[in-house]
Amino acid sequence: MITLKSTMTLPAAGLSGFEPPLSEEEAAIQASVHRFSKEVLRPLGRELDRMKAEEVIAPGSPYYSLFSEFAKLGLDPALLAELPPEMAVRIESMIGEELGWGDAGLAVSLGCAGFPLQMATAAGNAELVELCQGRIGCWMATQPDRGSDNQLFDIARDWPAGQQANIGNLTAKVVGDEIIINGQSSAWVSNGAVAQVAFGLMCADYGDGFFDSNGLPHGIAVVIPLDLKGVSKGKPLDKIGQRSLPQGEIYFDSVRVPRRFAIAERDAYYGAVSSSWSYAGTHMSQVFTGVARAAFEYALQYCHERR
Structure with missing residues (x-):
């Protein structure tokens, strides 16, 4: 069960004591x-x-x-x-x-x-x-030369002001009512080899470049049907462990997704x-x-x- 946040928050943890008996x-x-x-x-x-x-x-x-x-x-x-x-x-x-x-x-x-x-x-x-509904999904958050480096930043403490981040191999350009996606995911995207729909996290250009004044990239969280024109897949990974989990690259060549498929844009991206x-x-x-x-x-x- 996911609760969607509108802003970036740091994780919170606390003690709950001993577990009571199961109902x-x-x-x-x-x-x-x-x-x-x-x-x-x-x-x-x-x-x-x-x-x-x-x-x-x-x-x-x-x-x-x-x-x-x-x-x-x-x-x-x-x-x-x-x-x-x-x-x-x-x-x-x-x-x-x-x-x-x-x-x-x-x-x-x-x-x-x-x-x-x-x-x-x-x-x-x-x-x-x-x-x-009824489709096999995947979570497309990792990229070959960026890994999963789209995680949270405690900006006040950890982000070097003015230093631009790595925008990665998979990027989006938001133009009017469309999101145009280019690049590729990592080979270890779980379900990537079989997925019919993806939830993708990637850097995005809304018309004023990929970065804000601190160098932190703008991003977009979007649901992407994988039967769109321009989507292709690599070979599934032949692994040592977890061989029951199909993993593989997904490639995007000017794939056009309706902007209304975005879960979160710009200011709400890091919350998503x-x-x-x-x-x-x-x-x-x-x-x-x-x-x-x-x-x-x-x-x-x-x-x-x-x-």
Whole structure:
């Protein structure tokens, strides 16, 4: 569940004390996702691990069954939005952990698949919600020579005034009612090789250049349908780990996106950056808490079997 900020804020953390017992509803959801992870994610992850990267993304691949199987759980973000915030956060954390316990690559893929839809929902853009519904999404925030260096800056303390930033390989030019995108993403964009829609973060020129007076780049956060003219994709990465997660470059050659597809422009851009990174970072911590738990369980089992 993403809450879209209008301004840049630094993260806040506090102590919450010991966790209270799970409610009946929380325990039922946890058990349901754990069963899904055991019966669907782990077998599917093992099967995909043995396949070549091109085979994983090919039509008819078992990878695509992931989304229909997960949908059967009924864990739509709209469900979490109806719950009290403190309960929604706990349930979201449990879901992420149980998915990570099952298979880290597939857990990340599921998280990224719904990312554009969640951002559209947070922005209250009904047209984009409809556009993203039922499509595999990706989060396009990293670039080859810039990495993910579009994160927050504590400008007063950390930004060297007047020094221009690296605008990266993927940029946008905002002209009238259109956003014109050129360049490429990094090869490790999760779901990049299979995505049908992207949530992109990139530097943008609104007609007065890419930089403000301090050298900080202007940016734009935008939902991009990946069936537009000028979009192409590279080969999927053939990796050592997380082979169940399809990753790859996405290329843009004067791709024209309607300006109304923007989630945040100019002054609101860094607020959208902070919202997306806060959600993504939290989801990754949940997933890999599950991975750590699974590793401990395997190690415990092995130490009782080894002679």
